[in-house]
Amino acid sequence: MGKSANTDNRAVDFSTVSKRRSILDVLTTETYSKAELVELLSVSRSTIDRGIEELTDLGLVEHVSGEFVATNTGVVALQTHDEALDTFSNVLAADAVLARLPNGFDVPTSLFRDAIVCDRDPAALENQVEAVLDDVTAIDGFNGPFRYSLDPDTRETLVSLGEHARFVVSEESLSWLSSQYGTALDAVNDAGVRIFSVADAPPYGVFVAERTDNASVTLVVYNHTGGVEAVLVSYDAQAVEWACGLVSEHAETGTPYRGPDGDDYL
Incomplete structure (x- = not known):
């Protein structure tokens, strides 16, 4: 796989964290069921389903006893994602x-x-x-x-x-x-x-x-x-x-x- 393809894949993964940040954020501190996430974030069940699936595929969220929680990788990924956005914003500024x-x-x-x-x-x-x-x-x-x-x-x-x-x-x-x-x-x-x-x-x-x-x-x-x-x-x-x-x-x-x-x- 070429460098361009790898870059594109990383960009997609980063975009996924940006898009699903609110879900990942709450799961870094507590475990929640999908129903609880719907109520907590005031979004549709389909949004939670897609978000959990995408984050799980990346290894950022895991299913534990009927609930979901961020993995260690998910916690660090959220931190680095936010730091990268801040750095990018500072570059523009x-x-x-x-x-x-x-x-x-x-x-x-x-x-x-x-x-x-x-x-x-x-x-x-x-x-x-x-x-x-x-x-x-x-x-x-x-x-x-x-x-x-x-x-x-x-x-x-x-x-x-x-x-x-x-x-x-x-x-x-x-x-x-x-x-x-x-x-x-x-x-x-x-x-x-x-x-x-x-x-x-x-x-x-x-x-x-x-x-x-x-x-x-x-x-x-x-x-x-x-x-x-x-x-x-x-x-x-x-x-x-x-x-x-x-x-x-x-x-x-x-x-x-x-x-x-x-x-x-x-």
Whole structure:
């Protein structure tokens, strides 16, 4: 059987769970007879008959002492079905982010699990960035929210993190930061923050924020003026691992920031 046929079969099975979700859902917690399911779900007996038959054929429901209950496979299938729908919905919601990424950019599906997407609303974008930075113990990123801002709160956060913070910016961005926030930038550098610049920065930003109890990855895209257009935040462990690797790749090609005393900080 070819790959296309297997894909079609999986799509049919997934569609069956979607169509019969209400039946499978109630059977994951209790056992019911068909008559009880008709009354509980307010549907016809024929609908229950077809639904039970289809779910049983897939091994998701079993008949026990005159009643029906979800199998272990059925319980996990319902969970993965709902997670897949949520992830798919997040992908569609993230169009403002995905549309601005370079063609061929490899984005892992894990990035969209329980993702938070903000776009168009400047206040929402700012609030989301602030929420991500709350209580961080380490920051690692490139062209993140630091690109065109080094305000007192951001500076204080970076200085407190010291060597536990690293960020990579374009040469143009670093030049701008140096001209607008020279003293603050030097203070951040002196505190031990690792700053690198690259000649050809990508048109997006990625940064990882670690906390005592979790970590998150934020994917940032910019508008034509260089301002933040949209952000996507994920707390998925696989997404965080992907982001850490991506940031390290950019840092390896970067030039360390040269402080006022002429020394590079590594």
